[in-house]
Amino acid sequence: EQLYQIQGWGDPYFSINRAGHITVSPQGDRGTSLDLYQLVEALRKRNIGLPVLIRFPEILADRVERLYACFDRAISRYNYPGTYRGVFPIKCNQHRHLVESLVEFGQRHQLGLEVGSKPELMIALASLNPSQFNQKKEEKSLLICNGYKDQEYIETAILSRRLGYETIIVVEQLEELALIQSVSAELNIKPVIGVRAKLSTRGTGRWGSSTGDRAKFGLTIWQILEVVKILESSQKLDCLQLLHFHVGSQVSSISVIKEAIREAAQIYVELSHLGANLNYLDVGGGLAVDYDGSKTNKNNASKNYNMQNYANDIVAEIKEACEQAEIPAPTIISESGRAIASHQGVLIFDVLGSSEQPIIPPPVVEEEEHLIIRNLWETYALINEENYQEAYHDAIQFKQEAISLFNFSYLSLKARARAEQLYWACCNKIFEIIKNQENVTEELQELAKVLTSIYYINLSVFQSSPDHWAIDQLFPIMPIHRLNENPSQRAILADLTCDSDGKISQFINPKGKLPKNFLELHPLENNQPYYIGMFMVGAYQEIMGNLHNLFGDTNVVHIRTHPQGYKIEQFVRGDTISEVLEQTQYSGEALLENLRRHTEQALEKDLISLAESRHLLKNYERSLSHYTYLKKED
Numbered sequence: 001e002q003l004y005q006i007q008g009w010g011d012p013y014f015s016i017n018r019a020g021h022i023t024v025s026p027q028g029d030r031g032t033s034l035d036l037y038q039l040v041e042a043l044r045k046r047n048i049g050l051p052v053l054i055r056f057p058e059i060l061a062d063r064v065e066r067l068y069a070c071f072d073r074a075i076s077r078y079n080y081p082g083t084y085r086g087v088f089p090i091k092c093n094q095h096r097h098l099v100e101s102l103v104e105f106g107q108r109h110q111l112g113l114e115v116g117s118k119p120e121l122m123i124a125l126a127s128l129n130p131s132q133f134n135q136k137k138e139e140k141s142l143l144i145c146n147g148y149k150d151q152e153y154i155e156t157a158i159l160s161r162r163l164g165y166e167t168i169i170v171v172e173q174l175e176e177l178a179l180i181q182s183v184s185a186e187l188n189i190k191p192v193i194g195v196r197a198k199l200s201t202r203g204t205g206r207w208g209s210s211t212g213d214r215a216k217f218g219l220t221i222w223q224i225l226e227v228v229k230i231l232e233s234s235q236k237l238d239c240l241q242l243l244h245f246h247v248g249s250q251v252s253s254i255s256v257i258k259e260a261i262r263e264a265a266q267i268y269v270e271l272s273h274l275g276a277n278l279n280y281l282d283v284g285g286g287l288a289v290d291y292d293g294s295k296t297n298k299n300n301a302s303k304n305y306n307m308q309n310y311a312n313d314i315v316a317e318i319k320e321a322c323e324q325a326e327i328p329a330p331t332i333i334s335e336s337g338r339a340i341a342s343h344q345g346v347l348i349f350d351v352l353g354s355s356e357q358p359i360i361p362p363p364v365v366e367e368e369e370h371l372i373i374r375n376l377w378e379t380y381a382l383i384n385e386e387n388y389q390e391a392y393h394d395a396i397q398f399k400q401e402a403i404s405l406f407n408f409s410y411l412s413l414k415a416r417a418r419a420e421q422l423y424w425a426c427c428n429k430i431f432e433i434i435k436n437q438e439n440v441t442e443e444l445q446e447l448a449k450v451l452t453s454i455y456y457i458n459l460s461v462f463q464s465s466p467d468h469w470a471i472d473q474l475f476p477i478m479p480i481h482r483l484n485e486n487p488s489q490r491a492i493l494a495d496l497t498c499d500s501d502g503k504i505s506q507f508i509n510p511k512g513k514l515p516k517n518f519l520e521l522h523p524l525e526n527n528q529p530y531y532i533g534m535f536m537v538g539a540y541q542e543i544m545g546n547l548h549n550l551f552g553d554t555n556v557v558h559i560r561t562h563p564q565g566y567k568i569e570q571f572v573r574g575d576t577i578s579e580v581l582e583q584t585q586y587s588g589e590a591l592l593e594n595l596r597r598h599t600e601q602a603l604e605k606d607l608i609s610l611a612e613s614r615h616l617l618k619n620y621e622r623s624l625s626h627y628t629y630l631k632k633e634d
């Protein structure tokens with residue numbers, strides 16, 4: 001358990017059972033638990049191949065409940081006179097089944113949606129439940145419209161108010177204001193407007209530049225004042241009801257959140273004093289998740305606070321600022337995406353094979369062998385805990401000399417092979433000494449890297465964990481079975497693409513230490529599948545994945561539990577080869593026809609037999625409807 005830190009990042013959803021398999025408890029501490037390994041086997045029996053992304057909608061529901069419960073507790077703890085409302089930023093995961101589940105689970109809290117583009121607005125409008133006629137403002141479905149906007153976007157957003165949505169258009173650029181004003185005048189519908197502030201508080205981590213003077217989005221303070229001036233001069237200042245900010249995603253330090261909320265609360269107070277009819281303060285996203293279970297802010301894989309601390313600080317800061325200024329407390333909105341959607345998505349993939357530096361017993365060295373080989377042998381034989389560092393240098397030097405001797409034809413190919421074998425034997429012996437040591441030199445860390453096995457995985461990193469490839473984001477990764485056995489191999493994972501970046505060689509490390517450059521795995525067993533899970537991939541990964549080497553979307557299943565077990569609620573088949581070909585403007589039919597012509601030509605010239613051409617065409621045609629990933633025969 002400690003090796004993979006599962007308690008740290010997995011609690012309360014993932015743990016290890018007696019059989020050495022991962023257990024999933026989608027409702028947290030309550031409800032039915034599932035054996036993940038058995039679930040994967042059951043999916044395979046239904047012909048749902050790997051890789052497969054398993055979504056657990058109940059985890060989604062649990063996350064929403066937790067978020068609301070934290071804000072509820074904070075509100076009663078600080079006697080906050082306002083309320084809290086959540087909106088889910090669709091950008092985090094726009095897939096239909098997931099959004100539908102969220103709307104279903106969020107209904108009882110009126111969980112709203114946040115959109116950042118016109119296509120996202122279109123999803124939201126058709127997915128959210130419009131309110132009943134005459135419903136109060138605080139009971140209406142909340143729709144926050146961020147991102148860059150054109151006339152059509154603004155028209156659609158303003159018209160949606162007629163359906164009963166509490167739609168708020170957030171001005172990200174000053175020019176949008178004139179458009180909002182002219183569209184609303186034309187439609188004769190009063191808009192509700194928000195402004196996104198560029199705070200001076202700097203975020204930290206990978207998305208830290210989402211705020212600050214050079215941020216891509218939002219208005220500077222003088223631009224916000226300009227908005228106030230423009231609205232005031234047209235007697236529309238009452239439309240300005242929301243102040244929004246976003247300090248970036250996965251904010252690992254609570255102090256950044258505190259500082260940002262303090263600054264935003266002051267801006268809110270000042271704008272109210274200027275006559276704006278503000279009643280919403282939207283604190284954006286940023287609530288981090290604990291990918292490495294370390295509960296530290298030492299790297300971007302974790303955070304030094306929990307959801308309750310987050311809610312407490314937000315509620316307390318806003319309350320204090322409003323009380324001091326003697327203005328009504330706003331409805332607090334948060335746009336948490338990662339914290340809601342990450343845990344529900346688990347990607348399972350299989351290992352196709354491995355390559356290891358062979359641990360060969362050192363060859364017996366004879367008296368009459370070349371001096372360089374005898375030197376290597378002697379180095380090997382004498383390695384011990386005291387001299388391993390010098391021995392390593394000697395081994396490197398002797399190996400280099402052996403290669404020079406070979407290049408000048410003083411050493412035969414066979415002798416060179418023996419020299420290399422002895423060199424690797426030295427490395428292995430040294431590695432056995434250093435493998436559990438904390439402080440090894442950089443040079444010997446390199447040795448550990450060289451001796452690491454490569455496990456070839458049935459996956460595309462570009463498609464399924466783009467953040468790992470692009471920005472070194474760490475995700476918890478571990479085998480989902482055989483966890484009662486010693487994982488004696490240290491490995492990195494190489495994916496199916498023909499790209500040397502298509503690998504995973506950085507893994508979470510306990511206690512927030514620097515990432516490990518290997519993962520402990522079990523030796524592969526003949527013809528036995530070996531399944532690995534990548535956890536917490538439910539936010540951002542699916543939509544940002546790309547088709548590198550034409551590996552398409554993976555299979556997706558939604559699993560819902562019931563007291564007796566589970567049901568496969570949805571199965572979304574992954575892309576077939578012809579589907580990915582279509583995305584590059586090929587038609588499977590046309591390609592097949594081209595191939596048929598080629599086989600006719602080859603037949604005419606007697607280059608291929610009829611049986612071979614039939615075999616080739618049949619395979620080609622069948623492959624078009626197959627999954628883009630490899631199928632390992634059982």
Ligand code: PLP
Nearest residue numbers: 089249250285286335336337338
């Ligand atoms: N709101 C806005 C404006 C964003 O840009 C983002 C994402 O970066 C979010 C909300 C969601 O942030 P998170 O996933 O950190 O909750």
